[in-house]
Amino acid sequence: MMTNTPDTNHASQPPTIADARDRQLDNTFAELTDALLSGQSINSATVDPALSELLKVSRQLKTLIIDDPGPSAAFHARLSRKLTEEWDKERFRRRTNRPRMIQRVALAAALILMVGGAVLWFSSPNIPATAVGPIPPEFYAVVAVVGAVAGLALIVFGLTRRK
Amino acid sequence: MITDTHEDDLALRAKQGDREAFMTLYNLYLNKVYSRVRSRVPVQDVEDVVQEIFVAVIRSLNSFEQRANFGTWLYTIVNRQIADFYRKRSRTIAGRHPMVTLDDAERIADPMAADRDSLDEQAQLQQSLGGLPEHYQEIIFMRYVDKLAFAEIAQRRGQTLEAAKSLYRRALQALRERIGDK
Numbered sequence: 001m002m003t004n005t006p007d008t009n010h011a012s013q014p015p016t017i018a019d020a021r022d023r024q025l026d027n028t029f030a031e032l033t034d035a036l037l038s039g040q041s042i043n044s045a046t047v048d049p050a051l052s053e054l055l056k057v058s059r060q061l062k063t064l065i066i067d068d069p070g071p072s073a074a075f076h077a078r079l080s081r082k083l084t085e086e087w088d089k090e091r092f093r094r095r096t097n098r099p100r101m102i103q104r105v106a107l108a109a110a111l112i113l114m115v116g117g118a119v120l121w122f123s124s125p126n127i128p129a130t131a132v133g134p135i136p137p138e139f140y141a142v143v144a145v146v147g148a149v150a151g152l153a154l155i156v157f158g159l160t161r162r163k
Numbered sequence: 164m165i166t167d168t169h170e171d172d173l174a175l176r177a178k179q180g181d182r183e184a185f186m187t188l189y190n191l192y193l194n195k196v197y198s199r200v201r202s203r204v205p206v207q208d209v210e211d212v213v214q215e216i217f218v219a220v221i222r223s224l225n226s227f228e229q230r231a232n233f234g235t236w237l238y239t240i241v242n243r244q245i246a247d248f249y250r251k252r253s254r255t256i257a258g259r260h261p262m263v264t265l266d267d268a269e270r271i272a273d274p275m276a277a278d279r280d281s282l283d284e285q286a287q288l289q290q291s292l293g294g295l296p297e298h299y300q301e302i303i304f305m306r307y308v309d310k311l312a313f314a315e316i317a318q319r320r321g322q323t324l325e326a327a328k329s330l331y332r333r334a335l336q337a338l339r340e341r342i343g344d345k
Contacts, residue, residue: 026328
């Protein structure tokens with residue numbers, strides 16, 4: 001409804017009539033907005049004076065938001081490429097940046113290597129206590145490598161724990 | 164037409180690493196996000212802010228909860244990024260003018276306040292819109308950006324049609340008053 005309705009004095013009306021007037025204005029303004037946004041022309045002279053200022057704001061909003069051409073095709077394409085790159089980067093970061101998982105793997109590796117090293121040491125027929133001959137140099141090399149890897153794993157564990 | 168449920172499914176798939184699902188959401192929301200940003204940010208900065216919003220979405224996808232509505236979640240990011248934009252701009256101005264206070268920096272960053280007489284209508288409207296309470300902004304965006312009918316707005320907000328129309332008129336009244344105050 002876009003006819004001119006008389007502007008009445010709200011203050012002198014009992015609340016129920018004022019409420020009815022408010023409801024009428026709400027409905028009329030919603031209809032005016034619908035008409036404006038669907039491209040219909042509105043004759044301002046026929047609009048309720050209580051709504052004419054609001055209609056002006058509504059027209060400004062339409063110009064700012066709806067009449068704007070929106071994102072250009074070039075921007076759309078550029079942003080699509082950028083987001084594809086960003087997506088891949090983020091996936092990579094999530095895959096590699098897992099301190100808790102790295103921590104557990106490092107701890108497990110250290111334990112396995114230490115237990116393995118100990119088993120190797122005590123089960124060797126050439127350990128000094130039971131030695132019947134000289135200890136081969138390869139044995140020390142294996143123990144040194146196992147110790148180094150276990151130490152490295154412990155360092156990784158310690159570093160990731162601090163994060 | 165893509166429903167909210169379908170959008171939420173897409174968001175969950177994106178969260179699990181499905182890039183196509185994310186790109187579908189991006190294509191669905193680009194225009195809406197662009198319009199929201201356009202209504203609040205100077206035109207020359209709109210593309211940068213829109214890009215930052217979608218990058219932030221990728222980085223935050225892990226925090227998207229199954230019970231959330233994707234649109235609502237996304238618009239929270241939009242509002243945060245717009246606020247960040249103005250915060251950074253204030254800081255940049257403060258850096259260039261080391262002798263001014265933070266309040267002055269905000270005034271300088273704000274083209275409206277810097278030279279009120281030469282304000283153009285759009286910038287004035289943008290600033291006024293940004294100063295409205297969130298529920299007023301939201302109903303304006305629902306009608307003008309998302310192009311929802313009042314009945315749909317009422318349904319989404321869990322209100323009666325009358326209440327939605329009343330809120331809309333109050334929102335426009337508040338906006339008009341803010342413009343009038345400038």
